[in-house]
Amino acid sequence: MSTETIRGMDHVGITVSDIDEATRFFEEAFGAEVIYDSVSRSDEDVKGEETENILNLFPGTRITTVRMMTLKHGPGLELFEMKGPEQNQSVRPSDYGLQHFAVYVDNINEAISLFERAGGKMFTSPQPLMFPTEVGDNNFFCYGRTPWGSVIELISLPSRMPYEDHTSLRRWKP
Template sequence: MNHNPVRGMDHIGITVADIDAATRFFIDAFGAKVLYDSLPLEGEDNQGEHNDRVLHLVPGTVVKAVRMLQLQHGPGVELFQMEGPQQREPVRPCDYGLQHFAVQVDDIDEAVKRFEQAGGKMFTAPQPLTFPAEKGEGNCFCYGQTPWGSIIELISTPSPLPYRQHSDLERWKP
């Protein structure tokens, strides 16, 4: 018997320029809570060849702080503050690689308001979901950018998703 060892998403990791500012953003925008600091900002920096190899960092990168946040439901958010000789801007949705994560919300207008009050910038007002498998009364989304440049989607799906008419599988929803 072949047992699938995968249980589900544990956390996402985001590198930020200022871990305290990013923490405040997640608290203000999403009600996040600090679980723990793996590497406190006031502590010793983490750097060296072993670290470069394990995390696949550009040599000379210094890990200044690491903090795990909890959202009400779903995976954790692990924030990294690093300084290095080569750092790039965050990716856009058209770039290769992990380009956004989505947060399920009950009241998208209130979520947009909190996101913006926390310092984020929404690209548009909430839009109806347009993929046929996701359309439904009140089902909507919008993309926004955090103060440090990462992309977050807010999504609300109060109506059943039409894909369920043709599938026994269920999309995870907190």
């Protein structure tokens, strides 16, 4: 079997407490746009044991809304609003499993302003990339939390990075 069939990341799925609030946040913070709703609140066909098994949901969880959004560049965002008898808060970057996704930005200070105006909270001001393989003039990142608790990294990499001296492979950039 060949990996030639693999193209790249299609979308990131995020469970949110309020899909309309999350939609507003992504529109204001990143200019995301709604493509379509896969499931609306009036749909009845995504409840039940079959869906619980397919998606490995906690028993009794109900999917209320699913919305696909697009960013100008990169993978899509698939937002899930679910209501269930057992739901946990978002993970911290030190927890196991998916813990953040990064959005590439051209102007990190402007992106932080948009993120915060939309209701997010940054953990710090922009920081120089901390790993020796990534350092470079104006290569910055910072992490923040969305209003519902997911962690998003803002990253800008305008300068060549030291890792490029050792491989022909390159990180994806829009």
